[in-house]
Structure formats: C-alpha cells, structure tokens
Amino acid sequence: MKMNIATILAKTVIRLILAFFFIGYFFNVPYSYYQIVRFVALAAFVIICYLDCRKGYHLSLFVSVIGIVLFNPFFIIPFKKETWESISEIVVYALIAWSLFEWVYWFYHERKKIKKENRAIELTFDHAYYL
Numbered sequence: 001m002k003m004n005i006a007t008i009l010a011k012t013v014i015r016l017i018l019a020f021f022f023i024g025y026f027f028n029v030p031y032s033y034y035q036i037v038r039f040v041a042l043a044a045f046v047i048i049c050y051l052d053c054r055k056g057y058h059l060s061l062f063v064s065v066i067g068i069v070l071f072n073p074f075f076i077i078p079f080k081k082e083t084w085e086s087i088s089e090i091v092v093y094a095l096i097a098w099s100l101f102e103w104v105y106w107f108y109h110e111r112k113k114i115k116k117e118n119r120a121i122e123l124t125f126d127h128a129y130y131l
Helices: 005-026 031-055 058-070 081-130
Strands: none
Touching: 005 031, 005 081, 031 058, 058 081
16 A cells, blocks of 8 residues: 555645634534535545545545545434534544644655665665675
8 A cells, every 4th residue: 555645635635624614613603604514524525535445544434434424414413513513623633633643654654665775775785795
C-alpha cells in the first residue's frame, strides 16, 4: 500500500472543510444549514470512502461508512439537538485527529523508506570499495 502525498492532502483538505462546517452546529443557525451540512458531509465521506477503498485502508473505510450513514440527508436519524451537537463536536475532533494521524503515519513511513534507501546505497558503496 503506497501512500500518495496528493491523496493525503486532498483527504486532509476535505476533512478540515467538513470540520469547519460542523463547527457551525454550535451556533444558532437555521435548519437549512443542517441540511446543507448533511449533503456536504455525505459528499465528503463518499469521496474519502472511495479514496480509502482504492488504497485498501479498511479501518478508514469503515469510519467513512459510519459518517455516510450518520449524516445521510435522505434517511435522517432522529436525535435531539443536544445529541447532534455532541455528535458534531466528536466528529470535529475526530476529523482533525484523523488528518493529523494520517500525516504523522505518512511522515514516519517516508522517513523509514528514505533510511532504507540510504542504507542500500551505503551497502552498494561498501561492496564497490572492496571489489
């Protein structure tokens, strides 16, 4: 599973825009705002789900499917306003943490890959020296 920087950047931008929309739940907004956020969330989670499915990230795919079901604008799950505010607060923190975790994971594996390549180059030079 090769991690692509462009895919990670796109998913991070989508998640942060989505978190920005969910922050609006904490203010006194009309009901139409909630409907717009549901459509935006559905589209964002479908895109993230597609990108994760293509790469084979099953845990991330599972979380995206939960987001799709929870924020589906067609079959709304009836919760009280306080419950939706709690859910949106959890989702905001989860989206930000998810993006940070993905970047840290990518940097760790890139650094590991660069060290492995440097070690291979050093071994090649060592063998050339003894020949």
